[in-house]
Amino acid sequence: MEYGRDIASALSKQGYRLTPQRLMILEAIENSDDHISAEEMYSQVVAKFPNVNISTVYRTLELLKQLDLVTETDLGGGRFRYHPANKGHHHHLICRRCGATIDLDETLLAPLEKALLREHDFVAELRHLAIIGLCSRCRQ
Amino acid sequence: MEYGRDIASALSKQGYRLTPQRLMILEAIENSDDHISAEEMYSQVVAKFPNVNISTVYRTLELLKQLDLVTETDLGGGRFRYHPANKGHHHHLICRRCGATIDLDETLLAPLEKALLREHDFVAELRHLAIIGLCSRCRQ
DNA sequence: TTTACTGCAAATCTTTTGCATCAAC
DNA sequence: GTTGATGCAAAAGATTTGCAGTAAA
Numbered sequence: 139m140e141y142g143r144d145i146a147s148a149l150s151k152q153g154y155r156l157t158p159q160r161l162m163i164l165e166a167i168e169n170s171d172d173h174i175s176a177e178e179m180y181s182q183v184v185a186k187f188p189n190v191n192i193s194t195v196y197r198t199l200e201l202l203k204q205l206d207l208v209t210e211t212d213l214g215g216g217r218f219r220y221h222p223a224n225k226g227h228h229h230h231l232i233c234r235r236c237g238a239t240i241d242l243d244e245t246l247l248a249p250l251e252k253a254l255l256r257e258h259d260f261v262a263e264l265r266h267l268a269i270i271g272l273c274s275r276c277r278q
Numbered sequence: 279m280e281y282g283r284d285i286a287s288a289l290s291k292q293g294y295r296l297t298p299q300r301l302m303i304l305e306a307i308e309n310s311d312d313h314i315s316a317e318e319m320y321s322q323v324v325a326k327f328p329n330v331n332i333s334t335v336y337r338t339l340e341l342l343k344q345l346d347l348v349t350e351t352d353l354g355g356g357r358f359r360y361h362p363a364n365k366g367h368h369h370h371l372i373c374r375r376c377g378a379t380i381d382l383d384e385t386l387l388a389p390l391e392k393a394l395l396r397e398h399d400f401v402a403e404l405r406h407l408a409i410i411g412l413c414s415r416c417r418q
Numbered sequence: 419t420t421t422a423c424t425g426c427a428a429a430t431c432t433t434t435t436g437c438a439t440c441a442a443c
Numbered sequence: 444g445t446t447g448a449t450g451c452a453a454a455a456g457a458t459t460t461g462c463a464g465t466a467a468a
Contacts, residue, residue: 212354217431
């Protein structure tokens with residue numbers, strides 16, 4: 139069972155304490171395939187460690203953000219989502235009906251990026267772009 | 279001075295009451311060049327009508343959404359933004375340093391739209407897409 | 419006159435913060 | 444033993460809702 143080893147050792151090396159709460163939060167982040175919200179991490183953590191408080195989750199995320207160990211993304215929906223910073227940036231298609239998120243390959247956006255630079259001399263930061271729409275299932 | 283005539287008459291035709299509060303909210307929406315938030319509308323309205331409550335703004339927006347008279351967009355940042363449903367497509371490039379917004383032609387996005395449909399069977403709603411980045415001036 | 423609409427206050431929901439206690443080092 | 448980390452409770456900011464009073468038609 140991996141307890142978010144890479145992030146944990148980074149924390150430890152920089153003098154931060156490895157509390158059981160932090161280890162479980164790291165585990166939730168690293169085991170998540172997709173971007174995960176604070177609330178979702180919290181649910182996973184309380185299942186094993188019932189008296190943990192959600193403010194600990196937020197404080198841990200604040201720390202991990204500052205150290206560039208996790209990336210915070212605002213995909214809308216009124217809550218932030220998080221993923222390990224080293225797990226590369228990806229783009230998302232978000233279905234506005236069912237909320238499904240589809241990972242999007244960078245190659246699809248590269249032409250747009252180039253066009254914006256060429257036509258408008260604008261350097262787009264597409265790292266966390268989220269495109270809203272309808273997925274195939276929700277279109278019936 | 280136009281008081282949001284088109285939306286107002288649509289409301290009136292459908293039997294909804296044209297209160298002064300609603301007229302001022304409509305004015306704020308229609309006079310906004312860009313997308314406007316509920317809080318911004320509220321600021322404009324209280325300036326002239328000090329005892330209006332922000333819940334009236336939200337309830338009016340709820341009604342206008344249901345009637346497809348305004349469009350609600352979640353561009354992140356923890357608040358929704360609104361604009362008249364008939365005011366067509368807005369693509370924007372937004373400079374994260376100086377805040378400048380550059381209008382973007384649809385033709386630049388059409389290839390992306392097609393690619394998303396082809397590769398992911400996803401119908402993108404790019405109407406309110408905002409792309410963050412750096413404009414030429416801010417790149418020095 | 420009727421009842422849709424409003425203002426007010428209080429409730430949600432996500433995230434943040436103050437403070438006293440506790441535990442990792 | 445230090446001092447950073449935690450739990451708890453309360454605050455903050457955006458949006459929603461219950462309720463009784465008000466005004467548009």
